[in-house]
Amino acid sequence: MNNTEILVIDDEIQIRKLLEITLQSNGYGVVKANTAKEGLAAAAVSTSDLIILDLGLPDENGQLVLKKLREWYVKPVIILSVKNNEDDIVSALDNGANDYLIKPFRTAELLARIRSVLRNSTVSQDVPAIKYEDFEINFSTRSIIMNNAPVKFTTTQYELLTLFVKNEGKVLTHQYILGEIWGADYIAQSQYLRVFVAQLRKKIEKNPNKPTYIITESGVGYRFVAKEIE
């Protein structure tokens, strides 16, 4: 169905096997590596379009592997991590990872992340307007239209929503969003972000308590998700 090739760097044979079966049955080609050394070598010689990297490798710290990869590898990298390591995830995202998954992960989640990062790396976001099921953003007039009528958004709300929309499917860390919207001085002031996200949800979500657009990535940040059109 496609000839996308994915490089899996993980030292656990069962995880490698599981990923191989899952990915191959979904039409992806799979290259496997079980150490950081092998992984870096494989990334250099293979034509992989995406790398799934486990942070807990036996021979080298995953963050370091990621940094080394990012010196020349420009395609998406998805991190695999164990739970309770939100700080690691944030640093991995800072180090250039496109997304992350927490072990144990669900297959549907994995496939959605893969599709999302592959799409983001190929589609440019340079469009005058984007339409979603419940609202529409017009970038040229800086307006948001719901039920065919413009809705009042404050500047910050508009900028925040635009930032989310332009990074659709991508997890944005609290620090990144704060820096982009409020500036470098506000990176630690994540309380503002909570309030504004709650406000945005009240405006765009059908049920703000069960958000479908702005998803919280616990301890890490937020992810804007538009309903996938298969």
Add this chain to the structure above:
Amino acid sequence: MNSFISLNTIQKKDQYIFSVLIIIILSTINFIFLNYIAYAIPFILLFSGLYIYIFLDIYSAVVAIILAGITWDLLFVKPHFLFDLHKIESLVTVLVFFIITLINVYIITKIKKIKKQQFVEKGLGQTVKFYDTLLNSLSHELRTPISVIIGATDNLLQQEAKISDSDKNNLLQEISIASLRLNRQVENLLNTSRLQSGFLQLKKDWCDINELIHHVIFQLADQLKDHVVNVSIKKDPLVVRIDHGLIEQVLFNLINNAAQHTAVYSVISITADYTDEKLVLTIEDNGKGFPAKEINQVFNKFYRSQNSVAGGLGLGLSIAKGFVEVHDGSIELQRSIPTGAKFIIKIPAESISLKTTEDE
């Protein structure tokens, strides 16, 4: 605590002073009443040495015994006040004195060892009981899902041809449920050991309580599908600085508990408020509530209610309490009226002031 353990905690220096004092006092008494108790003198000194040994340690006893030997020779062997071992009798007396003491020390060492062992066994007894409970619930809670997974996969691998598609699907469903259950129990065990290690570090960050509560309810959607859940946030927005991961676990455990231990269509009410610089969360249900005599034990590790039919390790509430307490907060169980359980959590936390919440 056993007496010899507590006595051993007396400072070493004090022990020596104590033994020297006893010997001096006994010697003085003996010397004064020399005429009446002459033959008993060496024994009294000897036993004082042993007595010291029983309650203190071997070194203070040795000091006491040597001192006793010297005093015996000085005070009671003629010529008085002279340390004279040249005479055969005094040398023999002192030697015999030491030999008897050594034999006694040997016997008492044995007794002490046995006593110590008994003490350790008694202590171990409780530990063993604790681990018995742990192993019982662990083997049940972990082995059940593992058995399901092994059984179901065996079926799928070996009996593949004989199983209908719908049964295949059912088996896969069972594997999925079992692994999620395993995952949850492992999470509980990990959390318990995190708490027990004492190295649990709070990662405080701003947290929207409304979002947190609804996130937990969303995670528990399956367990709550036959329950009525009411959420009431008294202040909007309620954004406080807490370790959201830990408080999420607290809410998860309490709401999950309420869902598991109440009948279908029971009502679970969750409220959140901020008063006196504290985040106040309540989780209340209208189920049967806890038996009155168990109310004091519910937060104990591996507590399982006598009336409980649902499974579980009995760690949920102890983890909830632990996570609230690392926030310097408190958790309390009350009986709700007319029936049911009501957990009240109070956590001191910074809150966003209302001024900053106004939109620009």
